[in-house]
Amino acid sequence: MLVVIFLLMRAIPGDPARLMLGERASPEQVEALREQMGLNDPLHVQFAAFLGDVLRGDLGTSLQSRQPVTAELMARYPATVELAIFAMLLASALGILAGVVSAVWRNSLLDYGVMAGALVGVSMPIFWLGLILMMFFSVRLQWLPAGGRLDARMMWDGATQFVVLESLLRGQWTTFVTGLRHLILPGIALATIPLSIIARITRSSMLEVLNLDYIRTARAKGLPNWRVNFRHALKNALLPVVTIIGLQVGLLLGGAVLTETIFSWPGIGRYIVVAIGARDYPVVQGGILLITLGMILVNLLVDLIYTLIDPRIRYQ
């Protein structure tokens, strides 16, 4: 993965040294900086240096701000993580509920409605949905803020950039509510596609389980429907759903690029878009690396969650 990112970034046209020094720099100055940055070294030497830097947590210096990329990204990463977690919780809760309801009342109007909604959901351009949500809830109804993490007059002085989580833990209710209100619209926009996919997978997984003998036995015992559906069936139907939820994280982190751009969300996605415009390749490289690492970490976590859902699964 590191090789791919390294090669991709080296393929970007334009000389980083020239970009850093500006158009008026002399060729000698540019050459000196190229030498200093190691850009004249053979590719494998550059890669070894890059690998060493990455392992030390050094992602280089931003060509725009001249600040360390690691620090710049770390300052923005919590905003993206908070948005992604909120969207994933929303998508999982509503998606699983919609899928169960659809499976239990299969072939009913409700089922058709949910599945039609899910199909529209996966076909929706999230940047457009974001704009439409903004148009109705911010501009027309003025119920929710249109962008940013907090109101313009509010200052955040927390220890971390997890504004909603930290304000909740510290009991700063005004900040918490404001932060949460800012999360709602970008969260819904980002959650729509995963929600639709989760609903479809939950439905099909539930339909398979609901036909099994032990469900018939549970019903024959006289257990209430909700208990059979949620305690007996859903628990066994969850495995493919969790897999899909894990796979959606990549979609979410990628989708954050578009959502953050629309809602002026100060996260890593918007930062990457701005960096691409400015050809600030250390930032783009670091940002993609961080997002991809996050995605791999979540998939590892999903593998571990399997053992909690299904005790028959064991890792050696």
Add this chain to the structure above:
Amino acid sequence: MATVTPKAPAPGGPPNPAAGATPPPAGDPGAAYRGPGVLRRLLRHRAAVLGGTIVLIIVLTALLADVIAPYDPIRGRLADMLQPPSPEHWMGTDEQGRDILSRIIHGSRISLQVGLVAVGISLTTGTLIGAVSAYFGGWFDLLVMRIIDILLAFPSILLAIAITAILGPSLTNAMIAVGIVGMPVYARLVRASVLSLREQDFVQAARAAGGGHGRILWRHILPNALAPLIVQSTLSIGTAMLDAAGLSFLGLGAQPPAPEWGAMLSGAQVYIQLAPWVVTFPGLAIMVAVLGFNLLGDGLRDVLDPRLRR
């Protein structure tokens, strides 16, 4: 060797008689689409009919854009800027006084082209890589599949953004980027099909009859791996259109004044309060087009490859 006939079977036709008179195995991925009733079954699938109708309308709109568009999609009249929907301009006008309906009609050409070209790139490169990798196996397969896995590990839109950043912002480069991003899925799909097919009797027979690697892959294996590819391609056209529209929205795809649907939304954000129709209609066009391909793809999957049905 007496049972081996040197004559190769027609693509998509029954396996080489060398396979014997036994019916195709239950897992034969090509079996489902060879039946005569595919079209009949597809026409009975309500979602597929709806999706097919939407796709047909988009194709006709794209073909007849010059005839049916009421105004020029590029040149507008500043005197008509930001007009709300009216009998003259059904979807209103944008900030340069251009008729939004005309731009959407012409934009269908670009979106359709983006979907088809990007999926074409994914399909051809993915099929080639997956088929060759599975057919020859060994260290080559191992290496290629690890690279495919790495590509699959990246969030797709992010990888597309990185590729467009390298190639430079343009519609062609956006299509290439979306095509590359979609390729790994095809490589995996074809590899799985080829792995199961290469050991089957009719392939062994073709090999025994002296068929070369290329001929065996092209004439005997790939035609039998077509069904999942057709389904995946149809579903991917919608996704490719979405990704390309996303790139254009970020300014990395089609450039102004091209009437690309995503690019039309890019500048529209400013007018969200003043002229909501500028935002509403291009997005609606993207959604309906993607929905059409998704419905058709779902229907084709149900008809052609029931094992994939969810």
